[in-house]
Structures are given as structure tokens and as C-alpha cells.
Amino acid sequence: xxxxxxxxxxxKAHPRRKQKEKKPNSLWSDAWYDLRRNKVFLVGTAIAILxxxxxxxxxxxxxxxxxxxxxxxxxxxxxxEHWFGIDNQGCDTFSRVIHGARISILVGLLTSVVTGLxxxxxxxxxGFYGRWVDVILSRLAEIFxxxxxxxxxxxxxxxxxxxxxxxxxxxxxxxxxxxPMVLRIMRAAVITAKSQDYVTAARALGxxxxxxxxxxxxxxxxxxxxxxxxxxxxxFIAGEAALSFLGVGIQSPNISWGLMIADARNRFxxxxxxxxxxxxxxxxxxxxxxxxxxxxxxxxxxxxx
Amino acid sequence: MxxxxxxxxxxxxxxxxxxxxxxxxxxxxxxxIKAVDGVSFDLNRGETLGxxxxxxxxxxxxxxxxxxxxxxxxxxxxxxxxxxxxxxxxELKRMRxxxxxxxxxxxxxxxxxxxxxxxxxxxxxxxxxVAPKGDxxxxxxxxxxxxxxxxxHINRYPHQFSGGQRQRIGIARGLALQxxxxxxxxxxSALDVSIQAQVINLLERLQREFSLAYIFIAHDLSVVRHISxxxxxxxxxxxxxxxxxxxxxxxxxxPYTQALLSAVPxxxxxxxxxxxxxxxxxxxxxxxxxxxxxxxxxxxxxxxEICAExxxxxxxxxxxxxxxxxxxxxxxDVVHVN
Amino acid sequence: xxxxSATDVLPAEGGLGNEPLLTVDNLHVxxxxxxxxxxxxxxxxxxxxxxxxxxxxxxxxxxxxxxxQAIMGxxxxxxxxxxxxxxxxxxxxxxxxxxxxxxxxxxxxIAMIFQDALSALNPVFTVGWQISEMFRVHRGMSKRDGMKxxxxxxxxxRIPAAxxRVNDYPHQFSGGMRQRIMxxxxxxxxxxxxxxxxxxxxxxxTVQAQIMELLAELQRESNMGLILITHDLGxxxxxxxxxxxxxxxxxxxxxxxxxxYKAPAHPYSKGLLDSIPRVDHKGQELYAIKGLPPNLLDMPxxxxxxxxxxxxxxxCVTDVPPLYEISGVRSSACHYWREVLDGSRG
Numbered sequence: 001x002x003x004x005x006x007x008x009x010x011x012k013a014h015p016r017r018k019q020k021e022k023k024p025n026s027l028w029s030d031a032w033y034d035l036r037r038n039k040v041f042l043v044g045t046a047i048a049i050l051x052x053x054x055x056x057x058x059x060x061x062x063x064x065x066x067x068x069x070x071x072x073x074x075x076x077x078x079x080x081e082h083w084f085g086i087d088n089q090g091c092d093t094f095s096r097v098i099h100g101a102r103i104s105i106l107v108g109l110l111t112s113v114v115t116g117l118x119x120x121x122x123x124x125x126x127g128f129y130g131r132w133v134d135v136i137l138s139r140l141a142e143i144f145x146x147x148x149x150x151x152x153x154x155x156x157x158x159x160x161x162x163x164x165x166x167x168x169x170x171x172x173x174x175x176x177x178x179x180p181m182v183l184r185i186m187r188a189a190v191i192t193a194k195s196q197d198y199v200t201a202a203r204a205l206g207x208x209x210x211x212x213x214x215x216x217x218x219x220x221x222x223x224x225x226x227x228x229x230x231x232x233x234x235x236f237i238a239g240e241a242a243l244s245f246l247g248v249g250i251q252s253p254n255i256s257w258g259l260m261i262a263d264a265r266n267r268f269x270x271x272x273x274x275x276x277x278x279x280x281x282x283x284x285x286x287x288x289x290x291x292x293x294x295x296x297x298x299x300x301x302x303x304x305x
Numbered sequence: 306m307x308x309x310x311x312x313x314x315x316x317x318x319x320x321x322x323x324x325x326x327x328x329x330x331x332x333x334x335x336x337x338i339k340a341v342d343g344v345s346f347d348l349n350r351g352e353t354l355g356x357x358x359x360x361x362x363x364x365x366x367x368x369x370x371x372x373x374x375x376x377x378x379x380x381x382x383x384x385x386x387x388x389x390x391x392x393x394x395x396e397l398k399r400m401r402x403x404x405x406x407x408x409x410x411x412x413x414x415x416x417x418x419x420x421x422x423x424x425x426x427x428x429x430x431x432x433x434x435v436a437p438k439g440d441x442x443x444x445x446x447x448x449x450x451x452x453x454x455x456x457x458h459i460n461r462y463p464h465q466f467s468g469g470q471r472q473r474i475g476i477a478r479g480l481a482l483q484x485x486x487x488x489x490x491x492x493x494s495a496l497d498v499s500i501q502a503q504v505i506n507l508l509e510r511l512q513r514e515f516s517l518a519y520i521f522i523a524h525d526l527s528v529v530r531h532i533s534x535x536x537x538x539x540x541x542x543x544x545x546x547x548x549x550x551x552x553x554x555x556x557x558x559x560p561y562t563q564a565l566l567s568a569v570p571x572x573x574x575x576x577x578x579x580x581x582x583x584x585x586x587x588x589x590x591x592x593x594x595x596x597x598x599x600x601x602x603x604x605x606x607x608x609x610e611i612c613a614e615x616x617x618x619x620x621x622x623x624x625x626x627x628x629x630x631x632x633x634x635x636x637x638d639v640v641h642v643n
Numbered sequence: 644x645x646x647x648s649a650t651d652v653l654p655a656e657g658g659l660g661n662e663p664l665l666t667v668d669n670l671h672v673x674x675x676x677x678x679x680x681x682x683x684x685x686x687x688x689x690x691x692x693x694x695x696x697x698x699x700x701x702x703x704x705x706x707x708x709x710x711x712q713a714i715m716g717x718x719x720x721x722x723x724x725x726x727x728x729x730x731x732x733x734x735x736x737x738x739x740x741x742x743x744x745x746x747x748x749x750x751x752x753i754a755m756i757f758q759d760a761l762s763a764l765n766p767v768f769t770v771g772w773q774i775s776e777m778f779r780v781h782r783g784m785s786k787r788d789g790m791k792x793x794x795x796x797x798x799x800x801r802i803p804a805a806x807x808r809v810n811d812y813p814h815q816f817s818g819g820m821r822q823r824i825m826x827x828x829x830x831x832x833x834x835x836x837x838x839x840x841x842x843x844x845x846x847x848x849t850v851q852a853q854i855m856e857l858l859a860e861l862q863r864e865s866n867m868g869l870i871l872i873t874h875d876l877g878x879x880x881x882x883x884x885x886x887x888x889x890x891x892x893x894x895x896x897x898x899x900x901x902x903x904y905k906a907p908a909h910p911y912s913k914g915l916l917d918s919i920p921r922v923d924h925k926g927q928e929l930y931a932i933k934g935l936p937p938n939l940l941d942m943p944x945x946x947x948x949x950x951x952x953x954x955x956x957x958x959c960v961t962d963v964p965p966l967y968e969i970s971g972v973r974s975s976a977c978h979y980w981r982e983v984l985d986g987s988r989g
Contacts, residue, residue: 197414206398219418359847497702502918502931531920568852570877574900585849588817
């Protein structure tokens, strides 16, 4: 089998790109090339872009003010004016669903970035320096890792109290429990990269530890972290919804899909729409980010190169 | 013996033991892997010393010690008369300009995220005093040309090259700082047969052009013979024989060298039935627990009591003109290669 | 085509008079990859008789291992496709055999050993269990009898203290010992053909010598046909009866071992032999075949070797050379084999 592999890779790497060999093709651009041709990625990205647009300018998509509610109209079914019906408070469900995207996406992105940075930097330090630094950081990560994430976030948020609950507290609650995963992945990737011959070659040239970690290790170790952060996006969005549903996350009058589902659940049989539509949007959002994460993993997986 | 001024590398009693530990929290040492255990040799300017031996004999660890990538347990490595084994910081960095390496695997020794220009130019980024910033690109292109690559490919990435070409990139990187010594650790064994000769010719040409000295570590004995002026044979962390290439190949004195030479398949079927073949039994013992006395005695057909009691030193013995470490050293021409 | 099972059609051992044991006839193998069709094997033919050692010599990408995998029926299909060719074992085309038929041939009558014994052995089972599996699966033996046979085999391949070591795991053995275990598994069912794919490449020379000696001895004992796949001209000279040299998926030269070392008839074989460092050439530049092995996705026209060939003429760029017959036992796929042969002699 190895014979075939080398035979295929041996010549100029990506044969498909041989014709237009103007720009040098790095592994990153090869990955990007693969991504652009991946249907799963395109579908996921299309949905995600739509959702992000909704989050940035909900007014363009939503026909009505989500906060202009009229109790008289509560629990009306689907109509040409109210596509997703009206909820218990007499608000337009469609408009509220559109506005709900902002917090979901915001929490997802922020948590991903925070965990990626914290876990990534600490993972690089732990993997690169090893010894006692690694022992301390890894043990610390294990302590947090042992806490079941949603339950832990629930405890943290209930300790903080409803008054303080908001986007940042939810982000921190989720991030505090999720960074150890990123640390572990980064650390493992760094340890693998550290033992590569090109690192030895750089040491033989007299390169400083800083240069080795930034020029040689980080670019070769960051791919799995990017993958896990992308995949985590969906998880965090679901997590935010769960926490808001449980009443410790986002609070009214802010709009969150989890909150909307919680508000609608008591009258589900009477008026199913206010529950079903945010749930569908939540699922689609999570799905789209999982699809992107999946595609990114395929593109960055060095075993496929 | 060459004058001391010609001596570029001086290795004395070099020892590297890797501790074996047990226990998770309270680590205690339960032994040591004696990877390199008392190696001494000199290398002169423009000379090639071949080092042969089987896997686990310590030849790669020796390379790392010479490059100051590992610190020795004891002993000394002097480059141009200055100790590199214990040098640190700026001093070590300066000394590295004199001794560089070419690694075995051209697929893992180049950073896949860097362009060829960045890889070959990295030595100049680290040792900024060697080439002013404006000159670097030109210098890198010159180096690529010297090793037989197209200088226009400076912006390509390693995966766009074949194994042999990558090895040339690695050689160009090794040459960048104009070192006097290059340690080649199995530089051709990962390459296709038809490419090996190209790379060996390149190394020889560079040696002539830049009067380089090579430490050439390999397991392919015919390649080592071709390129080396002197050859050292390693077994379990020690040199068992050291001499000029013809002495080692035509008049080997140590039983291990004889067995090694006779085991190498000769690429000529003529008279293969008559060829003398010494087939050693078993595998080399573990370097964590080497046999007492002579380390080869457990596989040696000449072994007697003295071999278990007294360690034979590497020295010139009666009846031989070069150093060997065997109580019963006796030259014996095993293979007759034409 | 109706798939037949092996027992219906394969004669018992011994078989037909003069028909070679195994014949590969005009075999083509393609891999359909994302990057395009890789023609790994383009019309390979060779044959093997009982007791004979055939060396298939080539570099990575030459198709030597793919051919062997096709014989064993262990190619992943897809991506591999065999559009043309036959592999005849005792006169029966293995490629049209049913899966059960192939399973009966594989391991039992044609066995294979690989370069990397560590990854070919399963790390979670003891070596005794893995060797005895051959007997349990193919011979329906009990666990106890299988283990007994495993110990016998480990003795036969000269693993010291076989009785104690039978319950050890693969990682507890050295590289040479693991290769012996692989050999023990492959000869367990007394195969008629043994394919050894770079069996000693990962081993040290002294251990390599042990393994090659063991293989030769086993072959003598049981009169097996041995296909030795290698890139090492030394190993070939030591053990082979005849050689097929492969380049870019084709056989470029077939010859008895003594003839080819004396006077190769293809520029590629000649180049390989000339590039071996020789004592009398010390201090001189080695002969080196110029250029690089071809890209299988973008093969040169005509003769695949022409960009690297010192004998090239205009027609080499356009016409694919057939295998010219030089004598009853020799052939070369070079338009100018006469010149090459004369040059080799001179």
C-alpha cells in the first residue's frame, strides 16, 4: 500500500493544481482548495452565512419588532402575517426566532474563540516545555475536565445568580469547562510536532525556543485545534440554548432560542409553533456548524494528504 | 597522523546514558540505556569518517551528541579545539555554524508549512550576522543551484518535491552557514536506488568544493566504503574497530566486522555458492544491560573466558595495522569484492 | 462470468506437467483516485515454477508490490481496478474465482510476508494465538492442537524458547524475531507459493542474512516457489534464480540472474547495476541514472524510461517498446537492447 501512496504523492503534490502553478500552494491553500469543493462544507457555510447575516441585521429579515407584543393575540396559529404564529406573550414568533440568532451565534463564536485561545496557548506551553509546567497544567485541565460540562455550567451560573447572567457569563461558564479539551488536543499535537525531524534540524541550526515554537511547532499543531473549535461551535450553541432553557442562561427580555422553547413548553399542545420553530432553527444552526467542522477536519487531516 | 591544526573534530571518551526510571510520582532510576559508552576519534579537515553499525548500536545518538542536540553524560567533543558538548547560549550558537547535519528522512526533516526559500534561508534568520538581509534571497537561490535544484522554485513547498529533491533541500540548508563539518545521518537510505547515487555524488562534489569534513553514518556498507577515508564500526555503544577504509574492508580484525561484512549481500551472483558467510546467531543484546567484558562475546564464535572478564580496548593489536577491540583480533579477508 | 470455487477447478498439488505453478499474464491494475487514474501496473507478465526463486526488482512506484497484492487478492477494490490480465495458478485464473475460492487459495496455497512485520501482526493477540489461528480457521483444529502446532512452527523458524514465548505479544519480540513469526504464519499451511515483499528491508544486515538463510532453507525443504520483491540488488544476486526488473508499472527486463549481472539488456537495469559503488571506482564519481522516477499520473509517452535514458532515440519518445525476446529465457523492453547488451559486455 505504501508503494502506491508514495507513487501518488511523489511528484508535485496536488496534481489537480498543476496547470495553474503560479501561486505556491501551501498545505493551507491545498486544504482551502479541498474545502471549496466539499458539498457538505458549502451547504453548511451557506446556512451559517445566512444565520450570521440574521444575527448581524435581524431587522432586515424580521417583519416585526420582536418586543412589540400584544397579549390579545397570544397563541395565534400560523397566518400570512405571522408565519410562525404568535407566542404566549403575544409576540411574533418568526421575528423572535430571527432575533434569537444573534445570541446563539455570539455565544457560540465567543466561547469557541475564548476556549481556542486559552486552551491553545496553555496547550502549546504545556506540550513545548513539558516537565513540571506540563504536569501542573495537565492536572489543572483534568480537574475541570472531570466536571460534566452542562451540569457544571448550570452550577456556576446558578451560583452567579440570575441578575448577573448575560452573554459573557454564559460564555465564561461554557468556556471554563471546555478549554481543557482544547488544551489536551493542542498539547498532543505539540508533542507530536516537537519530535519531528524538522524541529531537530532547527535546533541544530541554533534556533531559539521561541522561534521553534512559533515557526515550527505552532503551524504544524494548530490544525486539530481549528477543527475542534469549529466543531465546538455547534456544541456551544446547543449549550447556550440548554442553559437558557433551564433558566440560568440568557434572561428576558433578551431573546434566546432556549428561552423561547422554555416559555412555550407549558402550552405546547395548545400552541406548538412557538416551541417547534426555535427548536428547528436551533437544530439547523448546530447542524450547519457540525457540517463545517466535519469538512474542515477532512480538509486538514494530514492522513488524507 | 595529521597535524593538530588540521583536526577539526576531536571526540574523547564520549558517553551518553539515558536513565531508565520507574514510578509515576516519585521517579527513581532503575538503570540506564548505555547508548554511547566511551567513543573517541578525530576528524580532519576535508576528511570523511564513515560510521557503520546496526540499529541500536548508538550511531544516531552519537550524531546527536556531536551536534550538541543531546548533552553527554561525560566526555568531550571539541570543534576546532573548543568544547561544544558543554557550551551554552551564544557561544553554542556560534559554534553551530561550524557543524551542521543532513538527516535521514527527507519527508520529515523539512517543515511542511514553510517554503523552500524559508527553509534554506532559516539559518540566515537565526545567524543574522552571516548574511545581510538584502542578500539572503540571492544566497538561498545560489545554494539551491549548488545542490542542483531550480532556483526559481524558491517559493514552493516541500511536498511539491520528490524524495531526492527534498534531500537536496536538506543539504542546501546544511550548507547555508558554510560549516566545516557536516554530520550525515543515513542521508541516502530513505531514497530510491536510482536516486541514491545522485545524492552521493552531490555530497562528494560539495566536499571537494567547500573542503567539508563528513561524519557519514550509514548501514549500507558499500556506500560507506565508497565515500569514506576512514571507517569506524560500532557495536552496542562502542567502536569495535577503526581504521582506513581498505583496512576495515579488506583486512577486518574484529569478529563483528567480519560477520557484518560477510552478511552484506554482494551484488554479483558469480560464485555465490562458495562465498563464506558468517551468520551470527540471535539479536544484539539490550544496551540497557550489555554483557560484561566484551559486548560482542554473546554472539561471538571466538569467545573465551577472558572475554567475559576483561573488556578489550580499542587499540592496535599484534598482526594488525589499525585499532580493534578484540582479545583475539586477527585479520581475515571475508568478502572479496572483486 | 460464472464464479467458480477453487476446489472444483484447482488440481491437487503437483498439478499439470509443464505448466508453471503461477503465471501472471498481461496484468493491468489501475487506481481510481481523486487525482485521476493511476496506472500502477501496465501489462506485467511473469511465471514461477515450483522450487524456483523469482526476484521482482523495482523502486517505489514501480508496481512490484501492487502486482503481488493482486496475486494475493488483497487489493482494495475500489479504488483498485483490474481491467485486463490473468493470474493463473495451476492453470486456473484466480481473477475469475469466487471469493470463497480465493480465500481457499490465499494463505493456504499462496502466502505472503510483508516488510513491516510489526504492523502486519495484531498487537492485541499473542503470537501463538495468531499462528494457531491459521490452523483453527483453515484446518478446523482445536485451540490446544493449534497451539501445539504454533510451537512446532516457532521452533522451525528457530525462535529460541518457543514454548515459553508462544504466549508473548508481538511488541515483545525484536524486528528479526517478528519477521520469523510472520514467516511461521505464512508457511503454516505449506503453501506452494510464498510471496515475500521486501522481507528484510527493515532489518539490519546480520539479521537480514539470518532471515534470507531461513527462507532459502524452508524453500528447499518444501519445494516452494518464492517471489522475492525487493529493491536490493545484493539480495537478488544472493538468492534469485531469475529476475524481472520493473519500472513504472511494466517489466523492462526478464533474465536469469547470472545473465543480467553479467550483461544487462535494458538501460534501466544497466543503470542500476552501474550505480552500485565498486571498490575499483573509489574516488570517482558514481554512475547515476539522471532525472526522477516518473509521475504515474502523468507518464512519459513511448518508453516510460526515455527521459532518463542514455540510449534514447527519436522513436523511444513515440513508440512503446514491446518485450523483445533476446533468447528463450531473456527479454527486454528496449528498442535498442542490442546496443545496451553490447555496451554492457564491452
